[in-house]
Amino acid sequence: MLSLLNRRWTIKNTSDLPLKHKVFANRGITEKEEARFLRPQFFQHCHNPRLLKDLEKAAQRIVQAIQHKEQITIFGDYDVDGITSTAILLKTLHHLKAQVNYLIPHREQDGYGLKNYLIDQLKSNGTQLLITVDSGITANAEVDYANTLGLTTIITDHHEPPTQLPPAYAIVNPKQPGCAYPFKELSGAGVALKLAQLLLEDFFEGTDVQNIFEGLLEMAMLGTIADCVPLVDENRIICQYGLGLIAQTKSVGLQSLLKISGLKEKTTLSAGDIGFVLAPRLNAAGRMRDAYTSLELLLNPSAEETNALAQLLNQFNQERQVLTQKVLEEAEKLLDTKQKILLVYSPAWPLGVLGLVASKLVEKYNRPAIVLTNKDGKTVASSCRSPDYFDLIGTLRQLESLFVHVGGHKKAAAFTLPLKNLNLFTSQLYQLTEQLLDHQDLTPTLEIESLIQPSEITYATLELLKQLEPHGVGNKKPLFLLEQAIVQESKTIGNYQQHLKLKLTKDNTAWEAIGFNLGYLHEQVANLNSLDLAFSLEENEWNGSKKLQLKLADLRISAS
Template sequence: MLYSQYRWNTPNIDLEAAAGLSQALSVSALVGRLLVSRGVHNETEAERFLHPDLGQMYDPYLLRGMNEAVPRIRLALERGEHILIYGDYDADGVSSTSLMIHLMRHLGASYDIYIPHRSNEGYGLHNHALDWAHQQGVTLIITVDTGISAVDQIAYAATLGMEVIVTDHHEPPETLPEAFALINPKLPDCPYPFKGLAGAGVALKLAQALIGEVPGEWMEIAAIGTVADLMPLEGENRVIVSYGVESMRGSRLPGISALLEISGVDQSQVTSVNIAFAMAPRINASGRLDHAGRAVSLLTTENLDEAHMLAGQLDLLNRERQQVVEGIVQEANAQLEQKIQLRSGKVPDVIVLAGEGWNVGVVGIVASKILERYYRPTLILGIDPETGVCKGSARSIDGLDIYEALTACKHTMDHYGGHPAAAGMTLHRDQLEELESGLNEFAASVLTEADFMPERLADDECRISDVPLKVIQEIDRLQPFGMSNPSPRFVLRNVMVKETRTMGREKRHLKLVLEQDGQQLETVAFGKGALAEYLPAGTFIDVMGELSINEWNGMRKPQLMLQDIHVPQAQVFDLRGNADPLNAMKQFLGSLEVHLRYTSGSIGAIVRKDIDVSEGNSLYEPCLWVYDRKVGLFPYNAAAQHYGQEQVRTLFVFDTPETPEQLDAMLAMFSGAENIILLHGSGNRRDRLQMPSRDLFKRIYMLVSKWRAEPVEEQEITPVLSRQCGCSPRMITMMLDVFEELSFITRKDGKISFVDNPPKRDLASSRHYQALENMAETEQVLLDASTPQLTQWMISRMKGVS
């Protein structure tokens, strides 16, 4: 049994409303249900959702501060003042800054830009940057995607004679800066109807207020910031991204075309998903490993050659970023395992990890990866070894507002800011322990055990027959997909694995062919290649994923992009004959970690006394049992004695039982085991049993009868009979047991005597014969049967003793 990584939930849908939409829009019942699950309940709402229009955008002057900001900017243009655009280094900040550059060019303004260096300066306004701006003759600063918390810095700018217009979308603090104008839809007294704008969206609203309808290329840039910053794709954001993506398909911006090309995206088919997973990571790589100015240059250049050069540089930075992330993830995991061991195997409610030399530009990505594995709110911080200053990023789970949690511990930090799901912070390393303690104390007061089980919402359950090409094409009408309008996920239950194979140079990806009711569906799972050997053909599984259309050589087929998997029945895994069974055990536990849901006492192993499996998994000590012929299986370590066999869900068998009775006793003892992994070798073939036959017994009987004159030493004739009949000495001994039971021979003092004229008795009536037959069959299956035969045989025995 493999558990799903996530808890699957499907919404309660108003089926009557869904049927009405399906009929009114002439779409499938499935698409009708998808619309209802997204808050669309009537035909009018459906038209707005399916056909985003510029007419759905709000008047920018509804934003508080816009009435003050626009006249001030126009005055600056009239006076020829030097304006500074002060941005941020993430993809939203880059987009916001780039959009403002296009605006300044359009207005003919005298301007400069400043984006702080992520590693050297950190987030937000800085006084030294304001000093520089003052030296450049700046009199007006316009912030984008930053500034709402810069109380002291904006006050300092005022002392230098510079006025500041803040455009931001982050959560406002209790004390607001005294800027010339504050434009942020999240301000408590801001009447703007839509609160979900990205920083680039707010910058776009400023541009609309200044010039009216903006060029389509600016919508492309705003779309990048909106998608990259994980803003909800509903309301006004849906309009921005829809128009941006449509414009992007024929973009006149050299940087957009070059970035899509280097990312391997067909520009004519670009979607919001491509923005999220192809464009945004490369833009972000600039600010993470270098300076965000390189990405700004890409989005604002008018030269195609320069655009290709810059796009290539960002692509290389992104590859370097991936390597840096992997290195930090390994160090962070090792550090976390030590913490878990000190906590007796318990993962902290909030994970706080810090390391010297960790690149602060990628700590947010590392935090996401640690969170994905352990599903705990996670802070990753890089420590400057000289100053002791820590800069980090946090990522959180649904149950914990990380901004609120940090606010409860704000006395430990020099600076922090962010959203409920993500945040950044700066503090001294001496405060790390107190911050970690405070966050865990806060989490303990708000989180329950259920919060630590990751949940993934599936839009609907369906069968393969429900999703032909026509329906998948209809689903595509719900684009653009992103936050609050995710690409629809579906659950398909009780589908059979028809074919399993890996893909990619390093076999990192998985491809399955699934079958149900005679219909097949190809399924691809990126990064799940390790599951291939654990999903043999014939396995019935439940899957969750996103539907798409695979186009190859002119053929179009439905395809499921698999995100999660569940095997609902007990499984037997055949890893027999492995040269290094301990390493095989460790690999098994590592490959299937998220699908086995380890808990203390859930891993068991049946071993010989000379095998040490304590290093099988450093987080969960396996419970060890040893087989003894007299007393059966008995616990061999403290973990087994403490937890007992009832807790075991994953059982590793290093040595096979010697008899069917021992096997059934083992299966009965571990009746709660959901996975049995066979790691035994092929045994000593010279000591193997073979299926008994009447001819073989007749032959042995004739050979033994040659010594009828006088008793013979059993120890002497056993090897002789073994050589003459091609049977193992063990087999000979067990056949002699049968002869003795049937009174064909007698045994005394290690000697065998032949009985003349024994009673006529059927071999099959012998208890020893039946035991030999069962033992030979068991041994043959366990050691020689094919994997399908072995697993089916084991599962049938498991059912028989349950």
């Protein structure tokens, strides 16, 4: 039976184990692993940076450049992962007294990654050592061109490598063939952090590495959460430490951003605060203007200037929200929902919000989504997103001959292709995905940890669940199933009555539940005697009073 939101529920653990054991088992946490998962020590539990292929080679070349006063340029990217990766290496190299500058491409004007004309600019500005962050792994022709100009290139990246790697001096990417690093899912900022760690520990004697490193951990945490890499293993450790630092951050720019975002008074921040509040503001600069506004905020020591920059980012984010909704509504009208992959195109759409629209389409339809726009009259640019079950980059690379450029991950990718190839690409993509997804059930699903009994909905359970934070991809916030809860009251709340508020009972225990943006279900729910609830457990504080609250993810009619 489908839920009221037309989703199929799957329960991960139906055993009779205690709730804690079920939740831990769902995450593969054994008794041996429990201490590392719950109480990790950064330098003890993170992997040795030297296991990253070419990392020592890259670090030694950077030190050589510093000693010979060579001009170093960091080439970044315009999303939060790229911006924070740039900031990590800039801060590190400034501490090392390097001659270093940076370049971040413009999303609309330059597009993603290295371009020959940008390399020409770097050469004319005196660059001798070029270091890419969060990009470069597919820039074979561009690195070859840089070599002909006498530039040395070091690539640091985390995207999926192509079959043939670029001819760079060193490539630092845990996913490349022959790399012994045991954790493959670092963000771009995570890779930059490992390079910074090695430089600070081995090549900068006498420095208080820990104080410097704390600021870099904040940056790596921001990039890791914003890029939606799995929050497991080393990513979890980076985020736990970074989240522990950021509420009391020494960064003037982050203090300004916390203030404008309404998070300044919070004593602790969650991954949700980063992913849904801070990261969208940092991302908005690259989406609506250029990413330098965000990078300057992270680097600038002047509170007066960072306050102004934070206000600007807040304005960009508001503009981004309006534009995203407009494009989403237009895209929905163009969808061919008979296809197993969603593809929509309009030459009028701005490139900066395509990824957001694609993500929303995936969330609603549980299908891969590609949103396209016309970049320059001759070239189509895209942003692509996918559910867990579909390998997006693997599929696109089967059509690689049609593209100018393609790159990304299993769940997120981007490409450009000549406008003249669009119709051929569309027909071939539909044929390919029809074969690949022939037996795939496209019904949206909701993954639930386990059944929960009324006696288990307690503050003790809430404290247990808090130990699992930070939540994100690979470690989602636990959802539980409470069956046959009696509906005592249903009403709508909010400025536009858009939220659903319920009073529920079962086994002589009462709770309140909140369903954000589920107000449209009120009349249907009010006429039901009992409901099955999929919810997360949280604490609600109002007028100084605290109590447990069920945050609804979905509802279904109880079986009779």
